[in-house]
Every structure is written in C-alpha cells, then in structure tokens.
Amino acid sequence: MTPSFTGRPAAAPGTAPPRLAVAGRVSTTGKLFIAVMLILIYEGAVRKWVSNAMSTPLIGLRDLLVVFTIGRAFWLGHFARLPLLSRAMLLWTCCVVGWGLLQLTLGESTFTVFLIGLRFWLLSFWFAVAAAAGMNERDYVVALRVLMLALLLMAPLVALQRQAPPESFINKSLGDDVDEVFQLTAGVVRTTGTFSFTAGFVTFAAMxxxxxxxxxxxxxxxxxxxxxxxxxFAALIVCTLVSGARASFLFLGGLLFLYLVGNLAFSPMRQKGRAMIAAVVAICLIGALAFVFSDALRTTQERFESAAQTEGIAERLVTTLVGEASTYDRADWLGAGIGIGSNLAGFARFSSRAVFTFGETEQGRSLIEGGLLGALFIVLKLIAIGIGVSVSIRQSLRTRAIFPVLVWLTLGLALTTWPVIGQLTAHGLIGILLALGLLTLRYPRLRFFD
Structure with a gap:
C-alpha cells in the first residue's frame, strides 16, 4: 500500500472505498466553508438587486468567517494534518509581513494599503489550507453538491440575461446607469449571473x-x-455559450478535449466502451446546445474576429501569462506596496471608486506591488502548480480517472491568470478552488453519488 495525501494507507487500485466515508453530518469546518462559498456566489446578487450598501457588510461577514475558520484550525490543531504546507505558509507569511513593513518604513506604502495587502496576499491561501485540513470526505462531497446546484441555478439565469435587454432589471449593474452594463454588441449584454461584473461570472464558471x-x-x-x-454538464456548456468571453471558450474547449482524451486513456480496458459512450453523449449535448444558442455562438464569433484585429489570441495569452511589457519598465526591487493594485485599495484611495492603476495581469500586478517579493510569489506559485499537477497525475493513474488532473490544471491556470491579489471575488474564489484542489488529492475518487 502507498501512503495517501493524509499519510494514511491508500486503498488498493480498483477497490471501492467504504461507503461510510461519505455518510454522517457535515463538520463545522465544512459548514463554514460552504457559507463562505455561498456568500461569494450570491453577494453580487444582493448588491445588484437589493442594495449596493450591502457591499461592506457582506465582505466583512465573509472575511470574519474566513478568519474564524483559520483561527479555529489553529486552536484545534488541524494544521498538523498538513505539516509541510502549513510550515510553508508560515514562512511565506513572515516574508510578506516583513516585506510589507519594509515598504512601509521606506515610504512606499501606507498602513491602510499594507493591511489590504496582507488580506490579498495571505488570507484566501490560509483559508484554503485550513479548510482542506479540517474537512472530511463528507464535507468535500456536500460542498461539491452545493457548488453544482449553484451552477444548475446559474444556467437559466444567464440564459435569461442573454435574451433580456440591457435596461431590464435582471441585467441591472451596481449603478443605475444602463451605460454601465457591459455589452457584446448593441442590445446584447455580457452576462454576469449573480455576480456584480462579468469577470466574477467567468471565474465562477471556470471553477x-x-x-x-x-x-x-x-x-x-x-x-x-x-x-x-x-x-x-449542460449547465456548464450553457454558461460558457452565453458568457461572451473568449477566455471561457478557449478554456472549456481545452478542458473538454483533455477530458475526452484522458477519460479514454485512463479508464480500465473493461470500461473503454463506457468512456466512448460518455464521449459521444458529451459531443451530442454540446452540438444540441450550440444549435439552441446559435445566436450567442455567432455573437461570440464576431467578438473573436473583432478582437483579433487589434490583438491576436497568442499575443493575449503571452501577455496574460508573462505580464505586460510595460510592467518590467515600471517595476523596481522594492515594489510600490503590497495591496496597492487591488480594487479594494482603489476603492479606499479614489473616493469609493474601485480603480485599477497598477497592472492589468496578475503577474504584472505582483511585480509592481511587491518587486522582488512579487517575483518570489510567481516562482512559488509555479512550484506549487508543478507539485500539485504531478501528484494529481499519480492519483489519476491510481484511480484510473482524469478528474484530479483536470482540477489541478484548472487550479494552475487560476493561480497564474486570475486577478487573485487584485479583485475581491477572484481572491475569494481562489481560496475555494485551492481548498477543493487539496481535497481532490486527498480524496481522488469522486464519490458524488454515493
């Protein structure tokens, strides 16, 4: 027997784990995790359709639950279950705090921005480790069921948003001005779902x-x-078709290709027939939904063509992964101050208006905010991605399922392309995805229906 992610012996390949593992009640850590996840998904809906004044209370409540989860994990000794990862986080915390204090001492930051920087550079990562250490398989499965229910409910909502005019209530933005509603073409909106902006919905669908x-x-x-x-599966396809986002189409297309090929490659010989049938059913569903939402597909194709006239797809991918060319001219060894490029800092500095002024991409923002610390941050994320993907491949070979690899490839893309240290929703969702990714390594055989 080989050791599992938890240090306990793993089940032998081909043997089904006991059903009791996913029975019982959800733990307190599991409930806290689900609560944070639901606030992240639905806080935008409250702000848009109830009151924008709920922004601060909802963010405060979410952060309070996150801090309580982390503190509770320390108090109960949950981090001892992930000792190497916990020690790495402690070292990283010391680096971030020390570097932020150095920036503060040399006049490159303010105390408010420093506190915001600690939040964006540390909080969700600690939350992910605390949740992964404190949750069991029952918590993991229930959290995934809640997440998939949210996806099922999101699909009809975004389909209605796609058909409704920009001035309709369902397409309302945080402001009352219809010009603030992002449109693909005249009269066709970029769907936001329950989120306050398009980026939040695209990030949710990718997760x-x-x-x-x-x-x-x-x-x-x-x-x-x-x-x-x-x-x-159909809800995921619908959300992508009506999103109007080039990144969503490219990401899901690549992930689907890996899924179809990997499902055939990893499945045991006696199950190759089932894998072929699943591939045919998936392709048929995609074709049927593409026909139903052909207008949305046509509009997105026009967006690809118009965007290609100003910036090629390859150029855009390189910029997203490496950072803007201007970043390397503006960045210095010390950085402009951790947290200064976040929308929360912009909200505080520019009279309650969220303004991005310190880099468009995650890599660029890391370098401009943190200087050498930002470069270290990028390197550490790449190392974590490499380790996670390699372990997920071993788990996929052991369980004969492509699922763990898909999760960690998505997580790798999220850590390098999502505005984790710049945008509140992306920062929160990376904590959810990272926790689920760690739990996937611990429970690689998805027993969703057990």
Missing amino acids: CAPFALGIFEARKTRPRHRILAAAT
Whole structure:
C-alpha cells in the first residue's frame, strides 16, 4: 500500500472505498466553508438587486468567517494534518509581513494599503489550507453538491440575461446607469449571473468546470444520477455559450478535449466502451446546445474576429501569462506596496471608486506591488502548480480517472491568470478552488453519488 495525501494507507487500485466515508453530518469546518462559498456566489446578487450598501457588510461577514475558520484550525490543531504546507505558509507569511513593513518604513506604502495587502496576499491561501485540513470526505462531497446546484441555478439565469435587454432589471449593474452594463454588441449584454461584473461570472464558471466534468465521469448507480450528471454538464456548456468571453471558450474547449482524451486513456480496458459512450453523449449535448444558442455562438464569433484585429489570441495569452511589457519598465526591487493594485485599495484611495492603476495581469500586478517579493510569489506559485499537477497525475493513474488532473490544471491556470491579489471575488474564489484542489488529492475518487 502507498501512503495517501493524509499519510494514511491508500486503498488498493480498483477497490471501492467504504461507503461510510461519505455518510454522517457535515463538520463545522465544512459548514463554514460552504457559507463562505455561498456568500461569494450570491453577494453580487444582493448588491445588484437589493442594495449596493450591502457591499461592506457582506465582505466583512465573509472575511470574519474566513478568519474564524483559520483561527479555529489553529486552536484545534488541524494544521498538523498538513505539516509541510502549513510550515510553508508560515514562512511565506513572515516574508510578506516583513516585506510589507519594509515598504512601509521606506515610504512606499501606507498602513491602510499594507493591511489590504496582507488580506490579498495571505488570507484566501490560509483559508484554503485550513479548510482542506479540517474537512472530511463528507464535507468535500456536500460542498461539491452545493457548488453544482449553484451552477444548475446559474444556467437559466444567464440564459435569461442573454435574451433580456440591457435596461431590464435582471441585467441591472451596481449603478443605475444602463451605460454601465457591459455589452457584446448593441442590445446584447455580457452576462454576469449573480455576480456584480462579468469577470466574477467567468471565474465562477471556470471553477465549476472540472467538477462538472468529474461528475460526468463519476460512477453512477441509478438513472437519476445520469440525468443529474448530464444536466450539470449542460449547465456548464450553457454558461460558457452565453458568457461572451473568449477566455471561457478557449478554456472549456481545452478542458473538454483533455477530458475526452484522458477519460479514454485512463479508464480500465473493461470500461473503454463506457468512456466512448460518455464521449459521444458529451459531443451530442454540446452540438444540441450550440444549435439552441446559435445566436450567442455567432455573437461570440464576431467578438473573436473583432478582437483579433487589434490583438491576436497568442499575443493575449503571452501577455496574460508573462505580464505586460510595460510592467518590467515600471517595476523596481522594492515594489510600490503590497495591496496597492487591488480594487479594494482603489476603492479606499479614489473616493469609493474601485480603480485599477497598477497592472492589468496578475503577474504584472505582483511585480509592481511587491518587486522582488512579487517575483518570489510567481516562482512559488509555479512550484506549487508543478507539485500539485504531478501528484494529481499519480492519483489519476491510481484511480484510473482524469478528474484530479483536470482540477489541478484548472487550479494552475487560476493561480497564474486570475486577478487573485487584485479583485475581491477572484481572491475569494481562489481560496475555494485551492481548498477543493487539496481535497481532490486527498480524496481522488469522486464519490458524488454515493
């Protein structure tokens, strides 16, 4: 037997783990994790359709729950279950705090921006480790069920937003000005779902993608399980088709290709037939939904063509992964101050208006804010991605399922391209995805329907 992610012996390949592992009640850590996840998904809806004045209370409540989860993990000794990762986080925390104090001492920052920087550079990462250390398999499965339910509910909402005019209530932005509603073409909105801006919805859909595909791949014992898996897969496709985002199309297209090929490659010989049938069903669903939403597909194609006239896809990908060319001219060894490029800092510095002034990409913002610390941050993320992907490949080979690899490839893309240290929603969702990614290594066989 080989040791598992938790240090306990792993089940032998091909043997089904006991059903009792996913029975019982959800733990307190699991409930806190689900609460934070639901606030992240629905706080934008409250701000748009109820009152924008709820922004600060909702962010404060979310941060309070996150801090409580981390403190509780320290108090109960949960971090001892992930000793290497916890020590690495302690060292990283010392680096961030020390560097931020140095910036503060040399006049490159203010105390308010320093505190904001600590939040964006540390909080969600600590939350992810605390959640992964404190949750069990039952918590993990229930959290995924809640997330997939949110995806199922999101699909009809964004489909309605796509058909509704920009001035309709369902497409309301945080302000009352209809000109603030982002449009693909005249009269066709970029859907936001329950989020306050398009980026939040695109990030949410990307986070859901590997788990929706994992459910499609997971073992099903009843007809309703197959219906639910197909509905979840269809919801993911609908969210992508009506998003109007080039990144969403490219990401899901690549992930689907890896899923279809990997499902055939990793599945045991006796299950190759099922894998072929699943691939055919997936392709048929995609074709049917593309036909139903052909107008949305056509509009997105026009967006690809118009965007290609000013910036090629390859050029855009390089900029996103490496950073803007101007970043390297503006960055220095010390940095402008951790946290200064976040929308929360812009909200505080520019009279309650969120303003991005310190780099468009995550890499660029890291270098401009942190200088040498930002460069170290980028390197550490790449190392973490490499370790996570390598472990996920071993787990996929052991369980004969592509699911762990899909999760960690998504996580790798998220850590390098999402505005984690710049945008509140992306920062929160990376904590959710990272926690689920760590739990995927711990429980690589997705038992969603057990």
